[in-house]
């Protein structure tokens with residue numbers, strides 16, 4: 001194999017299906033399949049990997065992909081255990097992700113960015129980490145004066161920003177350019193490995209800008225309504241906010 005396969009999730013979050021060729025297979029527990037192109041997100045930055053299927057064009061045989069992960073520069077598709085045959089190198093397969101689950105992750109991920117943006121803009125609190133599942137997530141902040149009243153206020157403000165229908169843009173910037181943006185420096189950009197030449201950014205126009213590898217919706221209106229479901233103290237300074245996204 002020469003060069004990594006095409007990884008569409010980073011350039012087009014809405015790509016949910018593609019035809020690809022098997023470039024490599026590593027039988028095991030789990031069996032890993034490498035493709036020449038894929039729409040799977042391999043997980044990272046608090047966003048879990050996609051699930052989905054591979055369907056072989058020649059005979060309609062289908063494999064369930066339980067998860068995906070980075071393998072070197074490639075994306076490895078982890079097959080659910082099977083008694084039957086495995087895909088072979090050179091096979092043409094249709095690659096589908098579980099779109100309902102992924103789209104919910106995109107809405108959740110975007111809501112978390114809106115939350116970060118509001119908390120930074122209005123309270124000057126920095127985010128220190130986060131995690132999500134489809135429809136729910138949490139963010140940790142250095143936020144000494146957080147309280148129940150404040151959390152209600154934050155929920156209203158975030159929903160107002162979401163309803164403002166702000167565009168969400170993906171950009172890939174040269175490293176030097178990215179490091180010159182003050183908004184990016186407050187996040188984890190300074191933790192990026194020195195060898196990285198470009199920085200992928202997610203911008204909620206007018207609200208938030210972060211270095212990020214995940215998938216997001218194209219406009220905040222697609223998030224729908226977000227609820228703060230809880231908050232807790234992780235110490236004097238560190239506070240955690242939990243959110244959920246309404247289904248509809």
Ligand SMILES: [Zn+2]
Pocket residue numbers: 045109113210212213214
């Ligand atoms: Zn993110």
